[in-house]
Amino acid sequence: MNSKPFTILPLKTSLLANLATLGYHQMTTIQEKSLPHVLKGRDLIAQAKTGSGKTAAFGLGILSKLDPASFAIQGLVLCPTRELADQVAGELRRLARAEGNIKVLALTGGTPLRPQVASLEHGAHIVVGTPGRLRDHLGRGTIDLAHVHTLVLDEADRMTDMGFYDEIAGIVRACPRQRQTLLFSATYPDDIRQATRSFLNNPAEVIVEAQH
Numbered sequence: 001m002n003s004k005p006f007t008i009l010p011l012k013t014s015l016l017a018n019l020a021t022l023g024y025h026q027m028t029t030i031q032e033k034s035l036p037h038v039l040k041g042r043d044l045i046a047q048a049k050t051g052s053g054k055t056a057a058f059g060l061g062i063l064s065k066l067d068p069a070s071f072a073i074q075g076l077v078l079c080p081t082r083e084l085a086d087q088v089a090g091e092l093r094r095l096a097r098a099e100g101n102i103k104v105l106a107l108t109g110g111t112p113l114r115p116q117v118a119s120l121e122h123g124a125h126i127v128v129g130t131p132g133r134l135r136d137h138l139g140r141g142t143i144d145l146a147h148v149h150t151l152v153l154d155e156a157d158r159m160t161d162m163g164f165y166d167e168i169a170g171i172v173r174a175c176p177r178q179r180q181t182l183l184f185s186a187t188y189p190d191d192i193r194q195a196t197r198s199f200l201n202n203p204a205e206v207i208v209e210a211q212h
C-alpha cells in the first residue's frame with residue numbers, strides 16, 4: 001500500500017542489489033520505522049510481533065558498518081534459543097551474500113564447545129548466540145568481544161523470561177562501552193524495561209502495534 005522501498009535508505013549499492021535479489025523490495029513496517037535510527041547509529045528499542053521482519057532491521061545495521069577485512073567480531077546478536085539463533089544466522093548470511101566473505105557464526109548450547117572454539121580461532125565477523133553458551137566462551141577466554149560495534153538483544157522478552165538476565169549482563173559488560181545497542185522484542189513490559197535500561201544509551205523507541 002504505502003510502504004516504502006529500501007532504496008530510500010542510505011544503504012550500500014551491494015546491499016540494495018542483494019535485497020532485490022532476495023525479493024525484498026518494500027520495507028515492512030518495523031523496518032521502515034527502525035532502519036533510519038539504526039543506520040544513524042542510534043540505540044533502539046523496537047517492539048513488533050513475530051514475523052514482522054526484525055532480523056533485517058538489525059542485520060542491515062550490522063552489515064552497513066561491517067569491515068570485511070577485519071576478522072574481529074563486530075556484530076553480536078543474542079537470541080533465546082538455538083533454533084532462533086540458527087534462523088537469525090541464516091538470514092544474516094543471506095543478507096550478507098553480496099558483501100564478500102562475511103563469516104557468521106552461530107554459538108549455541110547443546111553442541112560441543114571444541115569445534116566452536118576452532119571456528120572462533122579462524123575468525124568471525126558476526127556471532128549469533130545464546131546467552132549461556134556465550135558466557136561459557138567468555139569464562140574460558142575463547143571469545144573476544146572487544147571489537148563489537150553492534151550488540152543486538154533479539155527477543156529480549158523471551159530471554160528475560162527464560163532467566164538469562166545475569167548472562168546477558170555479563171556479556172554486555174564484555175562489549176565495548178562505545179557501541180550501538182539494539183533491543184528487539186515482541187513485548188516490552190515494565191520489568192524488562194527496568195532491567196535493560198542500563199544496556200542502552202538514550203534509545204529511540206519504535207512500536208508496531210499488531211494490526212487487526
Ligand code: ADP
Pocket residue numbers: 023024025026027028031048049050051052053054055056091
Ligand atoms: P521476526 O524476527 O520479526 O519474527 P523475521 O526477520 O524472521 O521476522 O522475518 C520474517 C520473514 O519475512 C522471513 O522469512 C524474511 O525472509 C521475510 N522478510 C523480512 N523482511 C522482508 C521484506 N522487506 N520483504 C519481504 N520479505 C521479508
Ligand code: MG
Pocket residue numbers: 051054055154
Ligand atoms: Mg526474530
